[in-house]
Amino acid sequence: xxxxxxxxxxxxxxxxxxxxxxxxxxxxxxxxxxxxxxxxxxxxxxxxxxxxxxxxxxxxxxxxxxxxxxxxxxxxxxxxxxxxxxxxxxxxxxxxxxxxxxxxxxxxxxxxxxxxxxxxxxxxxxxxxxxxxxxxxxxxxxxxxxxxxxxxxxxxxxxxxxxxxxxxxxxxxxxxxxxxxxxxxxxxxxxxxxxxx
Amino acid sequence: xxxxxxxxxxxxxxxxxxxxxxxxxxxxxxxxxxxxxxxxxxxxxxxxxxxxxxxxxxxxxxxxxxxxxxxxxxxxxxxxxxxxxxxxxxxxxxxxxxxxxxxxxxxxxxxxxxxxxxxxxxxxxxxxxxxxxxxxxxxxxxxxxxxxxxxxxxxxxxxxxxxxxxxxxxxxxxxxxxxxxxxxxxxxxxxxxxxxxxxxxxxxxxxxxxxxxxxxxxxxxxxxxxxxxxxxxxxxxxxxxxxxxxxxxxxxxxxxx
Numbered sequence: 001x002x003x004x005x006x007x008x009x010x011x012x013x014x015x016x017x018x019x020x021x022x023x024x025x026x027x028x029x030x031x032x033x034x035x036x037x038x039x040x041x042x043x044x045x046x047x048x049x050x051x052x053x054x055x056x057x058x059x060x061x062x063x064x065x066x067x068x069x070x071x072x073x074x075x076x077x078x079x080x081x082x083x084x085x086x087x088x089x090x091x092x093x094x095x096x097x098x099x100x101x102x103x104x105x106x107x108x109x110x111x112x113x114x115x116x117x118x119x120x121x122x123x124x125x126x127x128x129x130x131x132x133x134x135x136x137x138x139x140x141x142x143x144x145x146x147x148x149x150x151x152x153x154x155x156x157x158x159x160x161x162x163x164x165x166x167x168x169x170x171x172x173x174x175x176x177x178x179x180x181x182x183x184x185x186x187x188x189x190x191x192x193x194x195x196x197x
Numbered sequence: 198x199x200x201x202x203x204x205x206x207x208x209x210x211x212x213x214x215x216x217x218x219x220x221x222x223x224x225x226x227x228x229x230x231x232x233x234x235x236x237x238x239x240x241x242x243x244x245x246x247x248x249x250x251x252x253x254x255x256x257x258x259x260x261x262x263x264x265x266x267x268x269x270x271x272x273x274x275x276x277x278x279x280x281x282x283x284x285x286x287x288x289x290x291x292x293x294x295x296x297x298x299x300x301x302x303x304x305x306x307x308x309x310x311x312x313x314x315x316x317x318x319x320x321x322x323x324x325x326x327x328x329x330x331x332x333x334x335x336x337x338x339x340x341x342x343x344x345x346x347x348x349x350x351x352x353x354x355x356x357x358x359x360x361x362x363x364x365x366x367x368x369x370x371x372x373x374x375x376x377x378x379x380x381x382x383x384x385x386x387x388x389x390x391x392x393x394x395x396x397x398x399x400x401x402x403x404x405x406x407x408x409x410x411x412x413x414x415x416x417x418x419x420x421x422x423x424x425x426x427x428x429x430x431x432x433x434x435x436x437x438x439x440x441x442x443x444x445x446x447x448x449x450x451x452x453x454x
Contacts, residue, residue, distance in 0.1 A: 018219045112302035112444035113214050113255075145215075146254045149292035157295065174245050185251035185286060 006032065058129075060105040060122050062087045070094075070103055077101045079136040083126065083155065085109050085143055093141065101139070104129060109147040110154060118154060126155075130162055137165040144171050203277075204265045208232055209284060211326050212257045213305040217243070225253050225278060226309060227261070228326055233319050234312035237263050237276035249281040256301045256330050258285040287334035296449040297333050300340035303444040304329050304347050310438055311355050321354045341423060341450055342415050345430045346407040353408070357437040359429075361405045364388055372401060378432045400425045424450065 001007065006028055013024035031039055055061070056068035063069070070076065070090070080101030084090055090103050106121045129135065138159055142148035156166050172190035173182055182190070210227035213234070218224050221243040226236050242250035252259055262280040291298040308326045312319055329347035333340060352358055360382030363370045373383040377393035383401055384393055399418070403426045406414035418426075427450070435441045 110447075112299050112447040113306050115443035115447075117447040146256070146292070146298070150295060150298040153293055153298070154295050177246070181248065183248060183251045184283060185254075185289060188289075 055105075059103045060107060060125070061090050061103060075100075078134045080139065081129070081135045081137070082139040082141050084141050085148065085151075089141065089143075099139075101137075106142070106151070109142055109151040111147045121151075123155070123158070127158070130159065130164065135164060137167060140166065140168045144169070203267055205262055205279065206232075206265075207260065207262050209258065209260045210235075211305075211308070211323070211330060212253055212255050212259060213309050213326075215253065215255060223250075223253065224275070228308050228312065228319075228323050229261075230320065230323050231318055233317040233323075234309065234315055235263070235276060236315065237261075237278045239278040239281075249278070252281045252283045252286060253278070254286070255305060256287045256291060256334075257283060258287065258327060258330070259283055285331065285334075287330055290334040290336075294336070294340075296340045296451060297336070299444065299448045300344040301330060301333050303344055303442060303448050304333070306442050306444045307348060307351055307434070310442065311351055319354075322351055325351050325354060338412060338416060339423070341427055341448065342407065342412075342418075344448065345404075345423075345427055346410070346415070348430050348434050349404065349408050352434060352437065355437075357433075358408075359383075359404070359433050361401055361408065366390075372398060374398065376401065376429055378429075378436045382433070394429075396425050396429065397422070400429065404429065 002010065009028045009031065010021070010024045013019055013027050014021055016024075019027070031042075052064050053062055054064075056063040056066075056071055058067055058071045061068040061070060063071075065072070077100055080099075081104055082093065082099060082101055083104045083106060084093065085106055085108055087105055090105065093099050093103075104122070104126050106123065106126070108116055108121055110116060110118060110121065130138070138155075140152040140155055142151045152168055156168075159166055170193050171186065172193055173179065173186065179187070208229040208231050210229040212225060213228055214226040216224045216226075218238060222238055222240050223242050224236055225239050226234065228234050239250070239253050241247050242253055244250070260282045261278055263276040264279050265276050266274055287301075291301055304326060308322060311322055325347060329343055332338060332343045349359070359365070359376075362372060362383075364373055364383065364385040365377070365381035366384055366388035369385050371385075373385045374395055375384045375386070375389040375393040376382065376396055377384050377390050380388070380390055380393070384390065399422050403415060403418050403422050406412075406418075407426070431445055435445075
C-alpha cells in the first residue's frame with residue numbers, strides 16, 4: 001500500500017477493464033518515471049475524449065460532431081443499412097472496404113440473463129429510421145454468438161412486415177484455415193450456407 | 198513447472214452463462230453433473246480462430262476437461278477450460294425462435310440462482326436443467342409450459358414445492374380454490390390468509406399437470422390459463438428467491454407453437 005497520489009492513481013487505473021492491481025501498479029510507476037510532456041499529453045487526450053466525443057444522433061456510432069463521419073458522407077447509399085452491436089463493429093466492417101451503406105449501432109445485444117431486453121437497445125430508433133421508407137435492405141451484423149443471433153432473430157421478426165430485404169452476415173470457415181480443424185458448429189453452418197460457384 | 202501441478206478433472210455440463218473477460222476470453226458458468234455449479238475461464242474463445250469457442254455457447258451440453266490452480270480446491274476457484282467436446286449443442290436450435298431463447302435464458306438463470314454455492318453437487322437440478330433445455334431444443338411443447346414445469350420441479354428439488362393437492366397450512370387433502378404465495382400454495386377456506394388469490398380450478402390443475410409431467414393436459418390448456426399459471430409460478434419462485442430473476446420479465450409469452 002502506497003501513500004497519497006500514487007496510491008490514488010493505482011486505485012483509479014485498477015478500476016479500468018482488464019487492468020488488475022499488478023498492472024495498475026506497473027502503469028502508475030511508468031507514468032511516474034515518464035517525461036512530464038508525455039504524461040500531460042495523455043491527460044489532455046483523456047479529458048478531450050470525455051469533452052468532445054458523443055454518440056451520432058442518427059446511427060449512435062461515436063462522433064465528434066452532431067453526426068458521425070459515415071452519416072455525413074453523401075457518397076454512401078441510404079438504401080442499405082447495417083445493424084451492429086457496438087461502435088467497434090463499425091470499424092471492423094469499414095476495414096473490409098466492402099460496404100458502402102449506412103450503419104445503426106444498437107448498443108449491445110439482447111441478453112435476458114443480464115437483464116438486457118429489446119427496450120434497453122436502440123431498436124425503437126432503428127424502427128423510426130426504417131419507417132422513413134428510404135432503406136431497402138437491412139443487414140443484421142450482430143455477433144455470431146447466442147445473444148447476437150437471438151437479437152438478429154428478434155429484429156428480423158420485427159422488420160419483416162415492413163417489406164424490406166433482411167439479410168444476415170454469413171457464417172463459415174475462416175480464410176487460411178484447414179477444414180479438419182473447424183469446429184462442428186462452424187462447419188455445419190458453412191454447409192447450410194454453401195453457395196453455387 | 199507450474200503447469201504439471203495443475204489438477205485436471207473431467208465432467209459433463211450444461212453451459213448456463215458466458216461473460217466477456219479481457220481481450221478475447223470468457224468466463225463460462227457451468228452446471229456440471231458431479232461438481233455442481235462451477236465457473237471457468239475459456240481463453241481466447243472470442244477469437245474467430247478459437248477451436249472450442251462455438252461449443253461453449255449458452256445452453257449446450259458439453260464434456261469438458263477443467264484445470265484447477267495448484268494447491269486450491271478444484272471447484273472453489275476460477276478454473277480454466279482446457280478441452281471441450283460437444284455432446285448436444287442446443288444453442289443453435291434456439292436461434293431462430295425468440296420465445297425459446299428467452300425461456301432457455303430464464304431456465305439458465307434459475308439454475309444459477311438455485312445453486313448459491315459453487316462446487317456443491319446438485320445431480321437432481323442438473324438432470325432437470327438438461328431435460329428442460331433438451332425439451333426446448335426439440336420443441337415438443339410450448340416454451341412457457343416447459344419453463345413453468347422446470348421452475349416448479351426445480352423449486353421442489355430445492356424444498357420449495359408449492360402445495361397443490363392439499364392445504365399448504367393445515368394439510369387438508371383436496372383441490373382447494375385459494376392460492377397464497379406466502380402460505381406456500383393452495384389453501385383451504387379456513388386457512389385462507391388475506392391477499393390470497395382465487396384462480397380458476399383449471400389453473401391449479403395445469404400446475405399439477407406440469408409437476409406430474411401430464412403433457413396431454415398441459416398441451417391442451419388455453420393461453421389464458423397458461424398466463425395465470427405462469428403468474429403464480431413466477432410469484433412463488435420470486436418469493437423464495439427473495440430477489441427477482443432478471444430474465445423472467447423478458448420471457449416472450451407469444452407462443453411459437
